[in-house]
Amino acid sequence: xxxxxxxxxxxxxxxxxxxxxxxxxxxxxxxxxxxxxxxxxxxxxxxxxxxxxxxxxxxxxxxxxxxxxxxxxxxxxxxxxxxxxxxxxxxxxxxxxxxxxxxx
Numbered sequence: 316x317x318x319x320x321x322x323x324x325x326x327x328x329x330x331x332x333x334x335x336x337x338x339x340x341x342x343x344x345x346x347x348x349x350x351x352x353x354x355x356x357x358x359x360x361x362x363x364x365x366x367x368x369x370x371x372x373x374x375x376x377x378x379x380x381x382x383x384x385x386x387x388x389x390x391x392x393x394x395x396x397x398x399x400x401x402x403x404x405x406x407x408x409x410x411x412x413x414x415x416x417x418x419x
Contacts, residue, residue: 322389329385333378340370369415376408 383404387397 321394322385325385325388326382329378329381333374333381337371337374337378340374344368344371372415373412376412380404380408 380401384397384401387400388394391397
């Protein structure tokens, strides 16, 4: 039973941290979206709203990445092995983040 305590505590901590980090960008994005119903392409408001979505996407990717490590740790019981196996997932996530961050 004590094997489950580490992943469970890490899951609760990740949930609390993810909520604390992500709530401000979501609130800001909702306020920007409500303030500007008609966002013309190329306008500053539209660019701010797109940037807001990118921040939320990065937040979700980071939360997902950490959750996969915790899930792997829970299933295998080996935290070091779970972190080692997470490098491929991190590489894929960084490629997705680079594609999202490229606003040319």
